[in-house]
Amino acid sequence: MGELELIAGIERLLRRRSDRVMRSLGEDAAVVRARPVAVTSLDTVVERVHFERATHSPRDIGHKALATSLSDLAAMGADPGEAYIGLGIPEDVSEDDALEIMSGAEALAEGADTTIAGGDVVGSPTLFVTATVVGWAESEEALVTRDGAQPGDLVGVSGELGGAGAGLLLLRGLEAELPERDHEALLARHRRPAPRLRLGRGLAGAGAAAMIDLSDGIASDAAHLADRSGVGLEIDADLLPIASGVAAAAAAAQRNPLELAAASGDDYELLFTIEPERREAAARAGRDAGVQITFIGRVIEGECLSLVSRGRPLAIRGYTHLEPA
């Protein structure tokens, strides 16, 4: 693979989506006219850790790398801006496949109003993709952090949970009795997560007090939010919006569907807290973004995350795994 030819090919397939991007490819660094506040996150996906070439197309890989980073911008309520993609390419990955990885990222970038403005390509024994994303806001106050939750707030979650975890089981060969539509949807949940950028901005505008994206599962991520805010969270596990097909996949895997919904990762939905009087504003933000919002619990004093199912508390402290009743 000729590195310079590949870089030239990548430059041809990328589009500039903002006139704030003054210089991008072909320079030592990209030059971007800034807005008042920059919001930056870096995420990496690695072969055999986050994806397998046998089950993920090159486009899936590029999509996933960028989606995981953009989801962090969504969780802050930032406007998307630029992305910088680093590719580590083994010798047995063709130039065409490397370009397909970038095409997957570029297709997501297009829908997310993001310009891929730079990056690099290096040889590597292991395939990996790093995506650094930069979003923007007019002020710090326009953003939502993890530490603003207050006792009395409602806890809400977007979309449906457990789909990515069930999709991963299916990708790994689980045989489950599922309608074809559910099967495909679960696979897509794992392969092509959708960063909730529009919803994140809407929830920020609606006055969300704290927010985090669900990359590791609600059991871990809600604990992070509780920890950073210095509060407790009481979540009714029976209210978790479980994706269609998750129950059947869980049954086939002899696992509790709640475990998939609460303790499997990669759903990239948003978990947030908000004052009860702003509940309708949050629901409206969901409708505007075309994403369902479900209220699943409330913020309490303390520092414990508790998930309750059928009235029985499942106390989880810190980052330990969910142990279903």
Added chain:
Amino acid sequence: MGELELIAGIERLLRRRSDRVMRSLGEDAAVVRARPVAVTSLDTVVERVHFERATHSPRDIGHKALATSLSDLAAMGADPGEAYIGLGIPEDVSEDDALEIMSGAEALAEGADTTIAGGDVVGSPTLFVTATVVGWAESEEALVTRDGAQPGDLVGVSGELGGAGAGLLLLRGLEAELPERDHEALLARHRRPAPRLRLGRGLAGAGAAAMIDLSDGIASDAAHLADRSGVGLEIDADLLPIASGVAAAAAAAQRNPLELAAASGDDYELLFTIEPERREAAARAGRDAGVQITFIGRVIEGECLSLVSRGRPLAIRGYTHLEPA
């Protein structure tokens, strides 16, 4: 290795160096008060491609990853700002060694007035480090790009060349008759390159017309600059400032020292062009930064990079390797 414990350890060793950094670790994304223009670059170093664990300490690896990115900011004349570090950590790398990698990056960040404001840690079969750096400027005009070279400009280069290439030969076991001091200096050139941030800003202020950092060697990088500027460059190879010890290392390796000076990478010096009447301002920028400046040629019409040695032209077009006379 516990990923969350490692992240907590990393958070403990990092320092915030600017009150523009409002949120950094512990959030989904870092939040930084912007200046008018953002300058962003991403670089990755990979085990067995850019370094070997047998010859590079963890601190060397962290230093090198960040240095290669910061060098891109130097080449634009940008003020350094923040860095975001992604670590891909194999199972046989201890938590202590992972922290040492970050300590190497943090030590360089301290000297470079840079705040490491975020990043991630992932498992990976191959050790790699990605560094995204964000620098800042007051306006686009304050920056120097690759495309501003004009016929008649002088071509200058900072520091000394060939040291990193010779250092790599020594790391790989070359036995050369060298004073101990030269030997150590050449190894350090390869392991701990120094991004020329202060010099880059000084040259921008002095009115440099075009600039690039020498990551691949002058034969490749000067060709990039010529290509982007639509000009030719005529460089007198006999004027290249060759680092002490390179001649002896080249002799031991039965190679031409000019080849190490012009066609081996990782020196991370700056190559720039500037109008002849600004020559003294460039020299002054060098003195202010404590880095030697050498004028090695001039910009001409055309699109060819030619290196001349002892009056004999060595025409090099594009990215082909230097073929010494």
